[in-house]
Amino acid sequence: MKHNIALFLLTLSIALLSGCWDRMEVEDRSTVLGLAVDIAEEEKEDPINHSDEEEIPTAEVGMIEVTAQLAVPGQIPLGPSQGGGGAGPEESVWVVKAVGHTLSEAVTHLQQQLSSTIFLGHLKIFIISDEVARKGINEIIDFMKRNPEVRRDAWLLVNGERADETLEVAPKLERIPALYLSNMLDNSIKMGKLPKVRAGRFWIALENDGQDGYLPYITVKSKENIQVSGVGYFRDNKLVGHTKPYQIAFLNGLIEHNPGGSTAVVKLADHQTVQLQSTKRKSDYTVTLERQIPHFTVSVEITGNITGKNDEGIQLDQNSTISSIEKTAEKTFKQEYEKLIKETQNQQSDILGLGEHVRAELPNYWDEEVKSSEKWREIYEDVPVDVTVTVKVEGVGLRAK
Amino acid sequence: MREPRQITATQTMMTITNSMVGVSVLALPRIASEQVNSGAVLITILGLFLAFVGMMIIAALGIRFPNDSLIQSSKAIIGRPLSYLFGFFIFLFFIIIVGLITREFSFILSSFLFPDTPATVLIGTMLIVVAITTRNDITTISYIQFVYFPFIAFPILLLVFLAFPEMDIRQLRPFVGNQTTFQDFIEGSLIIAALPFVHIGSFILSIYIPHTQSTKHAIRGSIFGAILSGTLLSLIVLVTVGVFGMNDVRNPLWPVYVLTRMIQLPFELLERLDILFLIIWILSAFTTILSGYLIVIYNGSQLFNLKSHRVLSYLMLPIVFIMALYPQDILQLYDLLRTVGLYGLLITMLYPLLLLLVAFIRKKRGAVNEA
Numbered sequence: 001m002k003h004n005i006a007l008f009l010l011t012l013s014i015a016l017l018s019g020c021w022d023r024m025e026v027e028d029r030s031t032v033l034g035l036a037v038d039i040a041e042e043e044k045e046d047p048i049n050h051s052d053e054e055e056i057p058t059a060e061v062g063m064i065e066v067t068a069q070l071a072v073p074g075q076i077p078l079g080p081s082q083g084g085g086g087a088g089p090e091e092s093v094w095v096v097k098a099v100g101h102t103l104s105e106a107v108t109h110l111q112q113q114l115s116s117t118i119f120l121g122h123l124k125i126f127i128i129s130d131e132v133a134r135k136g137i138n139e140i141i142d143f144m145k146r147n148p149e150v151r152r153d154a155w156l157l158v159n160g161e162r163a164d165e166t167l168e169v170a171p172k173l174e175r176i177p178a179l180y181l182s183n184m185l186d187n188s189i190k191m192g193k194l195p196k197v198r199a200g201r202f203w204i205a206l207e208n209d210g211q212d213g214y215l216p217y218i219t220v221k222s223k224e225n226i227q228v229s230g231v232g233y234f235r236d237n238k239l240v241g242h243t244k245p246y247q248i249a250f251l252n253g254l255i256e257h258n259p260g261g262s263t264a265v266v267k268l269a270d271h272q273t274v275q276l277q278s279t280k281r282k283s284d285y286t287v288t289l290e291r292q293i294p295h296f297t298v299s300v301e302i303t304g305n306i307t308g309k310n311d312e313g314i315q316l317d318q319n320s321t322i323s324s325i326e327k328t329a330e331k332t333f334k335q336e337y338e339k340l341i342k343e344t345q346n347q348q349s350d351i352l353g354l355g356e357h358v359r360a361e362l363p364n365y366w367d368e369e370v371k372s373s374e375k376w377r378e379i380y381e382d383v384p385v386d387v388t389v390t391v392k393v394e395g396v397g398l399r400a401k
Numbered sequence: 402m403r404e405p406r407q408i409t410a411t412q413t414m415m416t417i418t419n420s421m422v423g424v425s426v427l428a429l430p431r432i433a434s435e436q437v438n439s440g441a442v443l444i445t446i447l448g449l450f451l452a453f454v455g456m457m458i459i460a461a462l463g464i465r466f467p468n469d470s471l472i473q474s475s476k477a478i479i480g481r482p483l484s485y486l487f488g489f490f491i492f493l494f495f496i497i498i499v500g501l502i503t504r505e506f507s508f509i510l511s512s513f514l515f516p517d518t519p520a521t522v523l524i525g526t527m528l529i530v531v532a533i534t535t536r537n538d539i540t541t542i543s544y545i546q547f548v549y550f551p552f553i554a555f556p557i558l559l560l561v562f563l564a565f566p567e568m569d570i571r572q573l574r575p576f577v578g579n580q581t582t583f584q585d586f587i588e589g590s591l592i593i594a595a596l597p598f599v600h601i602g603s604f605i606l607s608i609y610i611p612h613t614q615s616t617k618h619a620i621r622g623s624i625f626g627a628i629l630s631g632t633l634l635s636l637i638v639l640v641t642v643g644v645f646g647m648n649d650v651r652n653p654l655w656p657v658y659v660l661t662r663m664i665q666l667p668f669e670l671l672e673r674l675d676i677l678f679l680i681i682w683i684l685s686a687f688t689t690i691l692s693g694y695l696i697v698i699y700n701g702s703q704l705f706n707l708k709s710h711r712v713l714s715y716l717m718l719p720i721v722f723i724m725a726l727y728p729q730d731i732l733q734l735y736d737l738l739r740t741v742g743l744y745g746l747l748i749t750m751l752y753p754l755l756l757l758l759v760a761f762i763r764k765k766r767g768a769v770n771e772a
Contacts, residue, residue: 200663208648
C-alpha cells in the first residue's frame with residue numbers, strides 16, 4: 001500500500017513538477033524594446049476587437065498610433081566582444097506600427113501583425129509625443145501599470161515632435177537604438193546631468209497629492225542622434241510646458257541630485273566668463289505658515305570646480321577672484337532658481353513637491369484648507385518661495401593661475 | 402500520542418516569524434495605507450501590537466495549562482459540549498483561511514511567473530508539499546522552520562536596506578495620516594490584526610506550547626517572535642510607503658513586489674532582483690501555509706479524538722483544496738479574507754481571552770508535571 005502511494009505520487013510529480021505550461025522559447029517572443037505613442041494622422045483601422053459598425057469612444061487622446069521597436073532574435077550582440085561591424089540598426093531591429101482607439105487596443109492590433117507573442121518585459125523606453133502628453137496620459141499610464149511585464153525602471157520620455165521619429169533614429173555607437181537611448185539616459189544620471197526620473201518615480205510624483213510629475217523632453221537631431229532638451233512638466237496628467245535644456249542643471253540643484261556634474265557659465269564682467277562645474281548639490285526646504293499661507297525657504301548649496309575661463313585677465317589664483325566668482329554665481333543661480341520655480345507656478349505644476357512638504361509638515365493646514373491636489377495647485381500658483389544660494393568653489397583644476 | 406517535548410525558544414520564535422511573514426505581506430502596505438493613508442506604519446504597529454496581545458493571551462493560557470493544547474484545556478474550563486462547539490469553529494475557520502491564502506499564493510505566482518499554469522496545479526502542488534511535510538511530528542516541523550528562517554529574515558532585511566536610499570521622508574509624514582479620524586485607526590488596526598498570517602502566527606503558539614521544553618521557552622519564544630516579526634513587517638511597510646507614497650502604494654495589488662522591481666544591488670551585480678525575491682517569498686508562503694495547515698489538522702485530530710495530527714494530513718487536503726478554489730477572482734478573495742479575518746478575531750483573540758477569564762474565575766489549572 002505504502003509503495004503504491006509512493007509510486008502514485010512519483011508519477012504525479014512527473015506530470016505536475018515539470019512545469020510545461022509556461023515553456024516559452026526566446027524565438028516565440030516579440031521582445032519590444034521601445035514603444036512610441038503618437039496621435040494617429042488618418043483615422044482608419046481594421047477593427048479586430050469590436051465591430052466596425054459601432055462608434056467606439058476613445059481615451060482623452062483620441063485615435064492613437066503606436067510604434068514598436070522589436071528586437072530581431074539572433075541580431076542582438078550578447079556582449080562587448082561581439083560588438084563592432086556586423087549588422088546596422090536597420091537589420092537588428094524591426095519597427096512596426098498600429099492604430100487603435102486606446103493604447104491597449106493599439107497593442108492588440110500590433111499583436112495581430114506579429115506571429116509571436118509581444119513581450120514587454122524588456123521595454124526600455126516609452127516615448128510620448130508632445131501632442132499626446134498635452135491631451136492627457138491617464139490611459140497610457142493605466143496600460144503600463146496594469147501590465148505585469150512592464151517595469152518601473154523603463155524610461156518614459158516626451159518627444160517634442162513626433163514620437164515615432166525617435167525609434168527610427170540610427171545612432172552609430174549601438175545597434176539597437178532603444179538600448180542606445182536608455183544607456184544614454186542612464187549615464188546622464190550618473191554624470192549628474194539628469195534627475196532620476198524613470199517611469200516609477202514619475203508615477204509616484206503623479207500620484208502624490210502635493211506634487212506633479214516631470215519627464216525628460218527629447219528632440220531628434222539630424223536623424224542620427226537624440227538630445228535631452230529640458231524636462232516637460234505636468235499638471236495632473238497633462239503636459240503643460242517644458243524647460244530649456246540649461247534649466248535641468250538648476251532643477252538638479254533644487255532636488256539635490258547627486259553627484260553634481262552640470263556646468264554653468266558665470267559671467268564676471270562684460271567680456272569675462274568662467275565655467276563652473278558642480279560636484280555636490282545640497283538643498284533644504286523649510287515651510288512655515290504665515291497668515292494662513294505657507295511660506296517656503298529653499299536653501300541650495302552648490303560645491304563645484306572651475307573648469308575654464310575665457311580671458312587671461314581672470315586671476316584664478318587670487319582669493320578675491322574666487323570669492324567674487326562665488327558671489328556672482330550665487331546671484332545668477334538665485335535668479336535662475338526663482339525663474340524656474342516661477343515658471344512652474346505659472347503653469348500650476350508643482351514639480352518640486354512643495355505641496356508634499358505642506359502635507360507632511362503642516363497636516364492641520366492641509367486637512368482644513370487644502371484637502372485635494374486641485375486646490376493645492378491653485379494655492380501653489382501664488383505661494384511665496386524664498387531661495388538662498390551658497391556656492392563654494394573647491395578647485396580650479398591643475399593650472400595654478 | 403504524546404510527543405517528546407523538545408522545541409526550544411529559538412525554534413518557537415522562528416516559527417512565529419516564518420508564519421507571520423507570509424503570503425499577504427506583499428499586499429500589507431496597500432491594505433494599511435487604504436485605511437489611514439500616510440499613517441500606514443503606525444497602524445501596522447498598532448495592529449501587530451493587538452496581535453501581540455492576542456499571542457500573550459494564548460501564552461497565559463499556556464502557563465496555566467502547560468501540557469494541554471487549546472482544545473484540551475477548554476474542555477477542562479468550559480466543559481465538553483461548549484469546547485467542542487468552539488473547537489469546531491476554530492477548525493472551520495482555519496480551513497477557510499488556509500484555503501484562501503493558498504489561493505492568494507497561486508494568484509501572485511500566476512500573475513508574475515506562470516501565466517499559463519492552471520491555478521489547480523499551483524494550489525495542488527503547494528498543498529501536497531505541505532501535506533507531506535505535516536506527516537512529521539511537531540518537533541521535526543519546528544526544525545524545518547528553523548532551517549527556513551534565515552532564508553526569510555535576511556532577504557527582507559536586504560530589501561529594506563536596498564530600498565532605504567530610495568525613500569522620501571515626506572511620504573511617511575504625517576504619521577497619523579491626513580484627514581483621518583480615531584475611528585479609522587480602530588478599524589484599521591483591527592483589519593491588520595485580522596490578516597490571515599496574524600491569525601496563523603498567533604495560533605501556532607497554542608500548538609507549540611505542549612511541545613516546548615518548558616513553558617518558559619514557549620513564552621520567551623513567543624515574545625521574541627512577536628517582536629521580531631512585528632519589526633520585520635513594520636519595516637516592510639515603512640520602506641514601501643516611504644518609496645511609493647500613500648497614493649501610489651494603493652495602485653498595485655502587491656506593492657512590495659513592485660518595490661523589488663525598483664531596487665538594485667550596488668554596482669549593478671544583478672539587473673533584476675524581483676525574481677530572486679519572488680523565490681524567497683515562495684519559501685515564506687510555504688512556511689505560512691505549513692503552519693496554517695498544521696493548525697487545521699492538529700485541531701481536527703483533537704476534535705475527533707485521533708491519535709495524532711498525521712492521520713488528517715492527507716484527509717484534509719481535498720477540503721482545503723476546494724476552499725482554495727472557491728473565490729472567483731482576486732477582488733472577491735480580498736473581500737472574503739477581510740470579512741472572514743475580522744470574524745476570526747472572535748475565535749483567535751476573544752475566545753482565548755474568555756477561556757483565560759473563566760479559568761481564572763473557576764480556578765482551573767492544568768496538571769503540573771514538568772519534566
